[in-house]
Amino acid sequence: MTEKESGSVLQFAPFQSAVDEGFWHRLSSLKLNKFGIDESPIPITGFYSPCTNSRVSNHLSLIAESLPPEPSEQSSVTTNVGNRNRCSVPGILYNTNTFEGFHALNKQGLLKAEAQKVWDDIHSGKAEEDCAVLSRFLLISFADIKKWSFHYWFAFPALVLDPPATLVDLRPASQWLSLDEAESLSAACNEWRSSSVTTDVPFFFVSIASNSHATIKHLKEWPSCQQDGNKFLFGFYDPCHLPTNPSWPLRNFLALIGSRWNLEKVCFFCYRENRGFADLSLSLIGEALLSVSQGFPEHKNHICSGWKDTHLVPNAVGWEFNRGKKVPRCISLAQSMDPKRLAISAA
Amino acid sequence: MVLSQKLHEAFKGTVERITNPRTVSAFKEKGVLSITEFVLAGDNLVSKCPTWSWESGEPSKRKSYLPPGKQFLITRNVPCLRRAASVEEEYEAAGGEVLLDNEDNDGWLATHGNPKDNKHEEEENLPSMETLEISKKNTIQSIASHFGGEEEEDIPDMAEYEEPDNLIETDPATLQSTYLVAQEPDDDNILRTRTYDVSITYDKYYQTPRVWLTGYDEVTIEDHPHLPGKHASVHPCRHGAVMKKIIDVLMSRGVEPEVDKYLFLFLKFVASVIPTIEYDYTMDFDLGSSST
Numbered sequence: 001m002t003e004k005e006s007g008s009v010l011q012f013a014p015f016q017s018a019v020d021e022g023f024w025h026r027l028s029s030l031k032l033n034k035f036g037i038d039e040s041p042i043p044i045t046g047f048y049s050p051c052t053n054s055r056v057s058n059h060l061s062l063i064a065e066s067l068p069p070e071p072s073e074q075s076s077v078t079t080n081v082g083n084r085n086r087c088s089v090p091g092i093l094y095n096t097n098t099f100e101g102f103h104a105l106n107k108q109g110l111l112k113a114e115a116q117k118v119w120d121d122i123h124s125g126k127a128e129e130d131c132a133v134l135s136r137f138l139l140i141s142f143a144d145i146k147k148w149s150f151h152y153w154f155a156f157p158a159l160v161l162d163p164p165a166t167l168v169d170l171r172p173a174s175q176w177l178s179l180d181e182a183e184s185l186s187a188a189c190n191e192w193r194s195s196s197v198t199t200d201v202p203f204f205f206v207s208i209a210s211n212s213h214a215t216i217k218h219l220k221e222w223p224s225c226q227q228d229g230n231k232f233l234f235g236f237y238d239p240c241h242l243p244t245n246p247s248w249p250l251r252n253f254l255a256l257i258g259s260r261w262n263l264e265k266v267c268f269f270c271y272r273e274n275r276g277f278a279d280l281s282l283s284l285i286g287e288a289l290l291s292v293s294q295g296f297p298e299h300k301n302h303i304c305s306g307w308k309d310t311h312l313v314p315n316a317v318g319w320e321f322n323r324g325k326k327v328p329r330c331i332s333l334a335q336s337m338d339p340k341r342l343a344i345s346a347a
Numbered sequence: 348m349v350l351s352q353k354l355h356e357a358f359k360g361t362v363e364r365i366t367n368p369r370t371v372s373a374f375k376e377k378g379v380l381s382i383t384e385f386v387l388a389g390d391n392l393v394s395k396c397p398t399w400s401w402e403s404g405e406p407s408k409r410k411s412y413l414p415p416g417k418q419f420l421i422t423r424n425v426p427c428l429r430r431a432a433s434v435e436e437e438y439e440a441a442g443g444e445v446l447l448d449n450e451d452n453d454g455w456l457a458t459h460g461n462p463k464d465n466k467h468e469e470e471e472n473l474p475s476m477e478t479l480e481i482s483k484k485n486t487i488q489s490i491a492s493h494f495g496g497e498e499e500e501d502i503p504d505m506a507e508y509e510e511p512d513n514l515i516e517t518d519p520a521t522l523q524s525t526y527l528v529a530q531e532p533d534d535d536n537i538l539r540t541r542t543y544d545v546s547i548t549y550d551k552y553y554q555t556p557r558v559w560l561t562g563y564d565e566v567t568i569e570d571h572p573h574l575p576g577k578h579a580s581v582h583p584c585r586h587g588a589v590m591k592k593i594i595d596v597l598m599s600r601g602v603e604p605e606v607d608k609y610l611f612l613f614l615k616f617v618a619s620v621i622p623t624i625e626y627d628y629t630m631d632f633d634l635g636s637s638s639t
Contacts, residue, residue, distance in 0.1 A: 011522040018424075020544075020561075022405070025575035052398050056426045056542055064405060064575060072407070085400045085423065164520040193397070245522050276397030317518045324523075 010167040010288050013240040015048075015060050015137070015248040017154040017320055022064035024143070024150050024333055027095065031143055034071050035095070042068070042093040046137050047086040048202075050237040051272040054282050057247070058239040060089060060137060060156070067093075082196030084276075087237060091137040102142035102151055102328075107319065114138045114157040115316030122256045128219040131203035134252045140328075148337040153328040156318040158251035163291050165254060165266075170286035172243065173269065180212035182280050188216045189271060189278035202237040203253055206269060222261060231267070233285060238270035246270045246284060248318075255314070258290040265289055359552045374606045375598075378591030379554035382412055384606045388556075389420050389547070391607040398422045402546075404573025413549060419573050420610075421546040547610065548572050555586035556610060558617045581617060589616055 046060045096102045114136050121127040127134050141152040174182050192198045208214045208231040240247030257263050270284040322329050335341055373379050393399050401417040544561040559578045571578040593612055594604045
């Protein structure tokens with residue numbers, strides 16, 4: 001639980017994974033028909049959406065379409081661009097041939113490699129052009145096709161701020177904003193979410209003018225907006241429903257805001273929905289302080305180069321817990337994949 | 348799946364292949380839906396209830412009579428809430444609604460026998476938010492049993508693989524996952540939450556929508572027409588008749604049902620069969636235009 005005193009450490013609710021059965025079906029088929037014993041990493045796509053309900057958090061979901069199409073299928077696969085319930089998160093899959101290989105993977109190294117991508121995209125400006133790259137994930141797996149069982153483990157790499165960001169204030173957006181501001185922001189969010197161009201753009205900033213009018217802007221518009229004297233909120237699609245914490249995607253966003261835009265005081269906006277529409281009493285607005293002067297840990301000895309030294313990647317965390325433990329998960333699909341069992345259940 | 352069910356599926360598949368899809372509306376007369384009407388009603392559901400979206404599903408399972416991008420509708424991560432103590436009452440209440448059509452007690456009506464199983468299974472379950480694949484229950488009927496039912500038998504002892512220090516992430520900014528548990532303490536007075544994916548397909552044989560649940564142990568388990576694996580579904584054999592009754596009731600109240608609202612009505616009906624899932628957020632919608 002978050003402590004409420006001022007200056008408490010800003011804590012982020014971890015991303016949670018959910019894998020559709022269809023993902024494992026297609027992976028098995030690809031393994032048999034295409035990959036063979038090749039263990040090369042495979043780019044995959046995860047999907048999430050803002051929290052849609054005050055009682056449950058949304059997941060990062062993997063479905064069959066998260067994987068490349070099967071060889072037999074024509075690549076007439078319809079694109080998911082503009083699906084509001086499917087915001088893409090780039091991921092990478094390391095599927096090993098053996099159980100031993102699965103456990104021998106250098107987990108810290110793999111996580112670090114993904115964190116490096118996030119860091120590089122922040123500093124090359126790519127993240128401002130295509131903000132989806134701010135959230136990434138890594139999946140390691142061993143598909144035991146003979147037994148129809150799958151061992152797997154997700155990581156959601158997050159750059160670690162050191163010292164951590166401190167939380168000054170966190171309230172429902174409806175309490176933080178004036179009535180007019182809330183109304184305007186709510187309308188702006190619904191418009192953003194109903195346009196197929198912006199609906200799956202999960203990071204943005206909000207500019208609130210002195211007349212309470214709220215406008216949502218793309219990250220790349222930041223350089224031209226920061227001088228105009230408006231109030232700014234840094235918004236992201238928050239899959240978490242908790243009233244006490246923002247969730248994981250904010251971490252790398254704060255890294256961008258702190259290290260690329262050099263802001264020390266940040267108002268963040270956890271965008272959440274109810275029944276598919278903006279809900280500002282479920283959404284949160286918080287104020288966090290970033291210690292820009294101290295920077296990320298490796299930077300402490302590089303006071304002059306500081307933020308701009310993009311060779312030094314901050315520490316990263318993000319391996320998913322399995323019931324509070326640092327262990328992989330396992331799923332058996334024998335009931336739906338084993339021909340013998342299928343025959344028995346059909347009899 | 349029992350043999351008779353299998354035979355019927357085969358028969359149905361053949362009929363579906365050789366009959367032309369319904370193109371003329373029989374919505375008010377029979378409670379059924381043409382393909383065009385299904386797409387129309389689906390578009391309306393997606394626009395009014397944006398947690399629903401159209402999907403294309405597996406390319407190999409695509410139905411040529413439906414648009415490639417509009418093969419079926421899905422809403423994910425739908426909470427199923429139940430107060431353990433009120434399960435019976437809920438079912439009683441639901442039964443009342445279902446009695447709209449009480450000539451025979453077969454088909455979907457029989458699904459009411461299951462709440463106790465669910466209750467039992469829920470008590471054993473750890474936080475539902477931990478998704479279905481780690482669920483421990485192992486009923487053959489249960490779709491969720493495809494997700495980790497074999498956990499104990501197949502998983503090597505993970506304790507020995509628990510990661511050494513290099514993975515201990517002593518990160519003060521990570522909210523510890525205790526909140527997952529806090530959300531659902533083992534206390535009967537607390538609301539328990541599980542989530543399901545709910546999808547709606549078009550059943551060409553019965554000419555009605557059909558609802559599918561991933562992670563629910565009700566009624567028939569069959570191959571999903573657009574997704575891999577077995578999924579639970581409410582069998583559509585009575586859907587048309589029940590929908591007709593609902594439509595009649597509406598019309599008797601002076602409400603003129605509109606075909607694009609069909610899925611709202613349909614979800615109301617499904618919600619009455621399996622009442623604990625929050626399928627839809629459509630309860631507040633006006634279900635038809637007044638005939639005045």
